[in-house]
Amino acid sequence: MDFNMKKLASDAGIFFTRAVQFTEEKFGQAEKTELDAHFENLLARADSTKNWTERILRQTEVLLQPNPSARVEEFLYEKLDRKVPSRVTNGELLAQYMAEAASELGPTTPYGKTLLMVSEAEKRLGAAERDFIHTASISFLTPLRNFLEGDWKTISKERRLLQNRRLDLDACKARLKKAKAAEAKASTVPDFQETRPRNYILSASASALWNDEVDKAEQELRVAQTEFDRQAEVTRLLLEGISSTHVNHLRCLHEFVKSQTTYYAQCYRHMLDLQKQLGSAQGAIFPGTFVGTTEPASPPLSSTSPTTAAATMPVVPTVASLAPPGEAALCLEEVAPSASGTRKARVLYDYEAADSSELALLADELITVYSLPGMDPDWLIGERGNKKGKVPVTYLELLS
Known part of the structure; x- marks a missing residue:
């Protein structure tokens, strides 16, 4: 319990030091270690990738499922690790209504026969839409979600650690600067050895004390610099991995376009068949006319x-x-x-x-x-x- 209390006290002290350093930087009262231009470009590129991936993901979800309530329901099922229930597409629902209407109005009448033909076509369109939604979700939406929920969370975590390491480094630099200033001030105290030996002893003790403080501050600075450099390298490698993410998303985009092309080709073929059937049926229903x-x-x-x-x-x-x-x-x-x-x-x-x-x-x-x-x-x-x-x-x- 004593060890835990000491650890909590130490963590609180570190947090307080970082907060003070961050506040002083915001008010321009403390120096801040700047990252190199290449690193800043990597950070900006990563942020842009994350922001646009979120937008593309949301809009693709709207395209595949325009109903907001249905999207919320599917989201809850996914978070609860439960299977999303099968949902009837709008085309399939329209086909069902047309078939029921034909059954009630007379399936042998010209109107009923036409309703049945259109109903079959709408059913095929609904099935094609279902296949497109399923394929697009697997090949396009899932990789985008995996990036945001996996890789990006890791990058964000390492960036926060890098920010903390930088605050620690700048705090150590500030302490070393203060210690050196105090040491220089102590070394300029007048020599009272002949008149006041007691003051001379006190000034010598203060000078030795500040020498120890400077040595301690320099040691802490070396440790903080090493940790900062190590964390900066880890974060840099993760940020450079954004290029691989772009390649993966590019491949997924091609798959999305392929599935969408297949879907529209199926819709075109079904509607062309329906148009031919309607033309033949209309000629049979109204013989001798154009x-x-x-x-x-x-x-x-x-x-x-x-x-x-x-x-x-x-x-x-x-x-x-x-x-x-x-x-x-x-x-x-x-x-x-x-x-x-x-x-x-x-x-x-x-x-x-x-x-x-x-x-x-x-x-x-x-x-x-x-x-x-x-x-x-x-x-x-x-x-x-x-x-x-x-x-x-x-x-x-x-x-x-």
Whole structure:
């Protein structure tokens, strides 16, 4: 118990000394040991890495889970080392509602059949979203959290130790400076040996006392300098390891982009399949009419650049792929308007022909269109002057 009390008293004395040194530095009453420029750059780089990692981590969590309450719940489960419960995605919930609506409104009706088709597509989208969230959490969020909760805590701990070692070093420097000043003052006391031998004895004793204080202060300074240098080297090595952290985070970032690309590719494929199903179903439900006479099913992202519009639209089959098996491809030179007649159509968006069988379109121009028996309902034959070719229905507004 006595030993513990002495240790507590010693720790309290060290804490008090550091507090005094820190306060005097803040008021400009004490000198401060400055770190070299390279070390300061390492500290600033580490702080920036920590701050931006926190921001990227938080925003990625928002991207993967926009619901704040759900994020808090998942955080609590992780802190309690419990398995996070499986959560239904928004797409899966929408698919469930659509399926229930189709069952109640009539699954054999046109509306019910369409609800079921969209429901299946939304279910696949929800499953793809679930896979993306899981992959992104493992490959991207987990490494960022590990850095903040592991490596950064170690760096912070060593930096605090370095700060304490620096305060101890500067306190030792201040004590040595005071001891030397007192020793110099004691050595200048007038020699009263002849008149006052007692004063001479006292001055000699004071001088010897301050000599001992100087020696003690120099010894403490050497120890403090050694501990400071050792701690500075440890901290420097940890700070230089930030470069390895950047390399690791770069690899994780590539994995995140890869998983996100896969997710969007799956969504595109599912929606393209759904669009084809809806086109075929609409042609069967409303025979003899044109599909997509109101708004296009999937307008391109840009109506100004034909190249951009063609790149963002779904890949459509060519003329050769439209021909039934075993028959020759459609020859545009031999195509004539059907007996049902032709119609005028206004072009909604620019369209760049994928091959010679298609007709390039410019927004707002008027063309003549007609269909052929057995032709894909998503396509029409378009004519402009002496030019003729297949055109996508989703790019047209058919005029009465």
